[in-house]
Amino acid sequence: MDVDFGRTASDYARHRAGFPDRFFERLFAAGFVKPADRVLDLGTGTGTVARGLAKRGCTVTGLDRSRALLEQAEALDREAGVEIHYVLATAEDTGLPAYTFDAVTAGQCWHWFDRPRAALEARRLLAHGGRLVIAHFDWLPLPGNVVEATENLVRAHNPSWSWHGGAGVHPFWFADLSSAGFVEIESFSFDVSVPYSHEAWLGRIRASAGVGASLAPDAIGRFDAAHRELLARDFPAEPLQIPHRVFAVTGRSP
Numbered sequence: 746m747d748v749d750f751g752r753t754a755s756d757y758a759r760h761r762a763g764f765p766d767r768f769f770e771r772l773f774a775a776g777f778v779k780p781a782d783r784v785l786d787l788g789t790g791t792g793t794v795a796r797g798l799a800k801r802g803c804t805v806t807g808l809d810r811s812r813a814l815l816e817q818a819e820a821l822d823r824e825a826g827v828e829i830h831y832v833l834a835t836a837e838d839t840g841l842p843a844y845t846f847d848a849v850t851a852g853q854c855w856h857w858f859d860r861p862r863a864a865l866e867a868r869r870l871l872a873h874g875g876r877l878v879i880a881h882f883d884w885l886p887l888p889g890n891v892v893e894a895t896e897n898l899v900r901a902h903n904p905s906w907s908w909h910g911g912a913g914v915h916p917f918w919f920a921d922l923s924s925a926g927f928v929e930i931e932s933f934s935f936d937v938s939v940p941y942s943h944e945a946w947l948g949r950i951r952a953s954a955g956v957g958a959s960l961a962p963d964a965i966g967r968f969d970a971a972h973r974e975l976l977a978r979d980f981p982a983e984p985l986q987i988p989h990r991v992f993a994v995t996g997r998s999p
Contacts, residue, residue: 748857749812753957758817760948763793764852764882768799768991771933777876777995778803782847785870787836787863788854792818792829794880798850806846808832808839837862837875842867849854850878855918856908858872864925871998880993883913885936891946891980892987898975899955902968906955913990927996934992940984943976968994 750757772778780802788793789807791814799805799822807829809815815831822829834840836851836858851858867877886893886909898911904979914934924965941949947969951957956968976985 748954748958750952750954751811752957753952754791754811754813754817756820756948756952756957757814758791760945761791761948761952762882762989763792764797764880764991765937766797767935767937768880768993769797771993772878773801773936775933777878777922778848778850780970783845784850784865785841785846786896787839787849787851788857788866789818789831790814790830790854790956791821794852794872795848796822796825796827799829800825802804803848806830806832806841808834808836808841810835815955824870837866839866841870844872846870846875847872848876848878850880852880853882855879855881855915855921860918860921861924862994864921864927868925868927868998873998875921875998876995877998878993879915879918881913881915881923882989882990882991883911885988885990886910887988891976891985894979895946895950895972898968898972899950899953902964902971903955905910906959908954913993914992918994920997922994922996926999928999929998930994932992932994934987934990936990938986938990941987942983942986943973946973946976946985946987967985 782803784803786807789809795805795807884892
């Protein structure tokens with residue numbers, strides 16, 4: 746499946762919920778990231794993780810291969826009153842100097858990378874003792890809920906979409922860290938519910954890999970109409986309460 750999130754940058758910026766405050770609180774409480782750290786956020790997209798870190802005192806560089814997403818990130822930064830430096834590059838070949846960062850983060854993007862190469866590049870960029878944090882904020886399809894129904898609809902309109910039915914836990918990332926030489930590997934997870942209006946959920950799904958980032962415009966329109974009908978018929982109450990799971994795994998560069 747050919748995926749380009751730049752094609753859905755506007756919906757991505759407006760409707761994809763960023764990581765909750767509790768995620769950042771866990772990072773700082775555990776010492777994985779500290780105020781005033783130099784942080785590189787890989788696959789930054791519209792900068793949700795980068796802004797969360799900048800608001801808490803870090804000096805942040807955001808990196809992504811999509812110029813359209815970085816333009817949205819810069820606009821959101823201006824609204825939030827934070828300053829982040831952005832780099833147009835890939836996670837596997839950043840072009841940045843070695844030992845530059847105290848922490849490297851990757852939020853909701855690790856599965857899109859050449860993971861072994863990205864892990865080695867992160868280790869190259871980290872100062873000794875720095876941390877790589879790989880994190881996800883995944884919706885949860887549960888029996889009979891709106892997420893399950895929505896995923897089924899996406900699959901009907903885009904059979905090549907394979908990122909469905911997940912549990913919000915990514916066990917293979919542990920091996921990625923170990924293979925790249927990271928030590929003191931640990932993880933945490935917790936669940937939260939995120940409220941969405943119908944319009945916001947429609948926008949959130951348009952901003953997903955299976956819809957706006959991969960379907961042709963006319964196919965997106967057909968899907969959106971079917972999705973709107975599904976919500977009105979089967980899930981009319983607003984706001985929708987969408988269950989999510991935060992999962993993070995981290996390792997230290999020796």
